[in-house]
Amino acid sequence: MDNEIAEVRDFIQAIPPFDQLPLNKIQSLINAIRICYIKQQQTLPPSQCEQNSLFIIRKGALAYYNKNNELTGKYGEGDICTAFCHTEHSEDITVETEEDTLAYCIQYQTLQEIIRQYPAVINFFQDSSAQRLKSKMSQLNEDAILASSLMNTDISQFYHSPVATITENSSIQQAAIEMTTLGFSCLVVTSNDTARLPVGIVTDKDLRQRCIAKGLDYSLPVSEVMTKNMLTINEGSRAYDALMLMTAKRIHHLPVLQHNKLLAMVTITDLMNHESQNAVNLTHLIRKASSLEELTQISKLLPKLQIKMAKLGTTADHVGKSISAITSAFTIRLIELAEQQLGKAPVSFAWLAAGSQAREEQFAHSDQDNALIISNDMKPEHDQWFLNLATFVSDGLATCGFIYCPGDIMATNQQWRQTQQVWHEYFNSWVNTPSPQALLNSSVFFDLTTVHGNEDLLNEVRTQLLTKTKKSTLFLAHLSRNALLNRPPLGFFRDFVLIKDGENKQVLDLKHNGIAPIVDLARIYALSQGISATNTIERLKQTAGTPALTKSSAANLIDAFEFLSLLRMEHQAKKLAANCQADNFLAPKDISKLEREHLKDAFKVIKTLQDARQSSY
Amino acid sequence: MWRHQFLFNWFFGLEIARKKAYLSAPAGPLKDYLSVPFPALHTPLSQLNLIALDFETTGLNAVKDKLLTVGHVEINNQQILLGSGYHQIINTQRELLADNVAIHQITDQQQQQGKPLAQVVKHLLKTLAGKPVLVHFSRIEKQFLQRACLELYGIAPPLPIIDTLLLAKKRLDKRDVAYDPSELRLSALRQHYQLPRYQAHNALSDAIATAELFLVESQHHYANATLKDLLS
Numbered sequence: 001m002d003n004e005i006a007e008v009r010d011f012i013q014a015i016p017p018f019d020q021l022p023l024n025k026i027q028s029l030i031n032a033i034r035i036c037y038i039k040q041q042q043t044l045p046p047s048q049c050e051q052n053s054l055f056i057i058r059k060g061a062l063a064y065y066n067k068n069n070e071l072t073g074k075y076g077e078g079d080i081c082t083a084f085c086h087t088e089h090s091e092d093i094t095v096e097t098e099e100d101t102l103a104y105c106i107q108y109q110t111l112q113e114i115i116r117q118y119p120a121v122i123n124f125f126q127d128s129s130a131q132r133l134k135s136k137m138s139q140l141n142e143d144a145i146l147a148s149s150l151m152n153t154d155i156s157q158f159y160h161s162p163v164a165t166i167t168e169n170s171s172i173q174q175a176a177i178e179m180t181t182l183g184f185s186c187l188v189v190t191s192n193d194t195a196r197l198p199v200g201i202v203t204d205k206d207l208r209q210r211c212i213a214k215g216l217d218y219s220l221p222v223s224e225v226m227t228k229n230m231l232t233i234n235e236g237s238r239a240y241d242a243l244m245l246m247t248a249k250r251i252h253h254l255p256v257l258q259h260n261k262l263l264a265m266v267t268i269t270d271l272m273n274h275e276s277q278n279a280v281n282l283t284h285l286i287r288k289a290s291s292l293e294e295l296t297q298i299s300k301l302l303p304k305l306q307i308k309m310a311k312l313g314t315t316a317d318h319v320g321k322s323i324s325a326i327t328s329a330f331t332i333r334l335i336e337l338a339e340q341q342l343g344k345a346p347v348s349f350a351w352l353a354a355g356s357q358a359r360e361e362q363f364a365h366s367d368q369d370n371a372l373i374i375s376n377d378m379k380p381e382h383d384q385w386f387l388n389l390a391t392f393v394s395d396g397l398a399t400c401g402f403i404y405c406p407g408d409i410m411a412t413n414q415q416w417r418q419t420q421q422v423w424h425e426y427f428n429s430w431v432n433t434p435s436p437q438a439l440l441n442s443s444v445f446f447d448l449t450t451v452h453g454n455e456d457l458l459n460e461v462r463t464q465l466l467t468k469t470k471k472s473t474l475f476l477a478h479l480s481r482n483a484l485l486n487r488p489p490l491g492f493f494r495d496f497v498l499i500k501d502g503e504n505k506q507v508l509d510l511k512h513n514g515i516a517p518i519v520d521l522a523r524i525y526a527l528s529q530g531i532s533a534t535n536t537i538e539r540l541k542q543t544a545g546t547p548a549l550t551k552s553s554a555a556n557l558i559d560a561f562e563f564l565s566l567l568r569m570e571h572q573a574k575k576l577a578a579n580c581q582a583d584n585f586l587a588p589k590d591i592s593k594l595e596r597e598h599l600k601d602a603f604k605v606i607k608t609l610q611d612a613r614q615s616s617y
Numbered sequence: 618m619w620r621h622q623f624l625f626n627w628f629f630g631l632e633i634a635r636k637k638a639y640l641s642a643p644a645g646p647l648k649d650y651l652s653v654p655f656p657a658l659h660t661p662l663s664q665l666n667l668i669a670l671d672f673e674t675t676g677l678n679a680v681k682d683k684l685l686t687v688g689h690v691e692i693n694n695q696q697i698l699l700g701s702g703y704h705q706i707i708n709t710q711r712e713l714l715a716d717n718v719a720i721h722q723i724t725d726q727q728q729q730q731g732k733p734l735a736q737v738v739k740h741l742l743k744t745l746a747g748k749p750v751l752v753h754f755s756r757i758e759k760q761f762l763q764r765a766c767l768e769l770y771g772i773a774p775p776l777p778i779i780d781t782l783l784l785a786k787k788r789l790d791k792r793d794v795a796y797d798p799s800e801l802r803l804s805a806l807r808q809h810y811q812l813p814r815y816q817a818h819n820a821l822s823d824a825i826a827t828a829e830l831f832l833v834e835s836q837h838h839y840a841n842a843t844l845k846d847l848l849s
Binding site (some may be wrong): 032037048049059060 | 650694695697702813816821822833837
């Protein structure tokens with residue numbers, strides 16, 4: 001009997017978590033399917049179906065409502081409804097057909113038997129959103145290590161060509177002179193004939209062990225001390241294979257051959273440092289730049305770096321920290337260049353970064369948020385110097401691609417170029433009388449870091465501030481209410497983002513509807529506990545286990561934050577690679593089914609903690 | 618002979634025809650089929666147990682043309698049981714015309730590996746016993762099955778048939794608006810109800826497609842119907 005139904009099989013196979021099942025299990029699932037048709041405005045499960053069942057929507061739409069009859073989600077073709085898999089869950093939630101619906105119904109018990117040997121699939125039905133997100137993140141982190149860079153990168157990304165060589169009849173001394181001149185620790189030794197075939201390799205270590213230590217005459221040919229059976233690797237190999245070979249054989253240099261001819265050289269340092277090296281290199285270049293023109297040139301590498309880091313499977317946290325560090329390097333260099341023109345500062349000051357740069361969560365070419373905090377010794381006539389500094393740096397940053405802050409939160413704005421005393425007063429008034437504007441300011445200025453100058457200036461303001469916020473429940477309540485206005489969407493419905501009250505949006509704003517709500521929550525937790533950290537993950541880690549946040553909630557939020565940031569990083573890398581503006585808008589049709597599930601889980605985690613925050617005030 | 622019997626069914630009812638045919642049928646699969654009573658005419662829709670059936674044939678003439686494939690699936694309690702799906706190629710013991718191969722995508726080789734007609738009809742009769750058949754445009758399935766029985770057992774049995782084409786036609790005829798006959802095609806009706814597209818000309822796919830159409834058509838327009846209202 002051949003009852004394979006291609007349409008049904010293809011349909012089921014594309015739906016997570018069934019995409020993880022082998023064909024024979026998919027076939028068992030198909031055999032367990034009962035197709036039913038439910039007219040619109042009916043409550044699930046329909047009378048003809050087993051009550052504890054999984055429903056797969058083949059055509060039509062389901063709407064979920066909570067106890068208060070609020071819409072909590074909508075599901076369309078290819079979505080699965082797990083609401084009736086367990087009896088205990090089905091009471092809080094009502095599922096209704098919003099359109100006439102053709103559904104595949106599978107008895108939950110039968111389903112369990114079919115997927116018994118597939119824990120990942122079972123977990124999908126049993127785990128909470130938070131648990132699913134956690135396993136997704138740990139899987140992603142594992143992937144990052146495995147797929148990291150070296151596994152996927154061709155060795156050509158790392159090798160140097162041409163290779164420094166020396167002929168085999170040259171003396172040991174000539175080799176040493178050559179190495180010293182070039183600054184290399186190794187030379188490939190070639191045959192004397194015109195073919196110049198590689199016959200061995202000589203390193204610093206060989207000179208030390210085989211020549212000097214043995215008192216060998218250094219006028220002897222270099223072939224006396226070279227390593228003859230040198231290991232090589234072929235052009236086209238993976239960088240990972242080169243690293244494994246070098247690690248296993250404890251060698252540091254590996255010649256690369258192309259059709260038995262010497263092509264290039266790869267060293268273990270190149271491979272091991274390559275990830276951080278890019279960022280470090282760039283910072284190094286910035287520090288040496290002597291003009292704005294040079295800095296502008298370097299800034300053009302920033303999007304490329306972000307793309308590269310994203311491709312290498314680096315975490316979003318790592319990218320955010322690297323880009324923020326580079327922005328700081330630009331700022332510091334600009335301040336130094338300004339000082340060369342303007343002379344020394346009349347009194348001590350600190351250049352502050354606010355917002356994402358301060359949180360070390362910046363991505364390439366975001367806008368600049370900065371401020372100046374100046375010593376209380378400042379005299380009115382000094383302001384011109386600081387204005388000049390602010391203008392120079394701010395214009396310089398703009399030239400380097402960091403656009404002016406649309407909200408004018410910049411040191412060029414006199415309001416944000418003030419003495420320490422004034423800043424104390426600012427924070428005092430924001431905390432004491434939390435007006436809407438004050439709350440807006442606080443969300444920017446509670447994430448502050450010193451980029452350059454006297455760190456004590458900010459630290460003193462912050463210490464005083466944190467003692468205040470810790471006690472000011474009124475301020476925290478206002479800040480919370482404000483933060484909670486930014487709700488994540490309910491989920492997806494067909495190719496739309498579903499928001500509260502069933503409205504549809506064309507795109508998902510990853511920043512405002514996902515990342516910012518977590519950043520806001522973390523800030524509130526930190527302020528309520530008097531914690532000075534600004535980085536979101538750091539804030540969540542430090543507040544974990546305090547009255548503000550349980551350890552497991554913190555872990556859930558970190559998973560959600562990392563997942564959303566990762567999506568944003570990948571999205572931006574794609575945009576940048578296509579020479580487009582790196583934005584935060586994701587079209588649902590570009591989000592895979594699986595990613596949608598994880599996004600929904602992340603939204604749920606955020607919503608749970610927002611609700612908890614709401615009820616605590 | 619079987620045409621005469623058709624009129625007989627019309628006047629005396631399927632159940633009488635079944636009993637009469639049972640008496641004259643030779644022992645074997647057909648007699649077994651005829652030994653099971655058909656469901657009562659007043660059986661409500663929700664309790665009907667149906668077999669959605671589709672044949673692929675080499676042509677439209679039940680005497681000259683051959684049955685190529687059989688597909689069927691069961692509807693029970695208003696649910697289509699995909700696990701009951703059946704698809705079988707029949708060895709017609711003759712070569713297929715190129716035109717037909719293009720439509721059914723069944724090659725000579727596949728066809729030769731199929732089962733003999735007698736074996737498939739035996740299976741069909743066993744499955745259909747006591748259950749109405751659900752078909753879209755029943756002429757082919759009815760004529761080919763009855764013809765096969767006539768050849769194999771000397772008797773064409775009565776078949777209780779629900780035809781989704783006729784159900785839709787009845788509905789459209791009631792409206793006072795002219796319609797194009799092509800609107801009655803399986804794919805057109807499915808599209809009308811926004812049902813998913815299926816690959817046509819696979820007997821099992823078509824049987825499922827017909828079964829789904831029946832679920833939709835009956836729930837929208839025949840919700841309180843009994844078997845009597847649905848039979849063609």
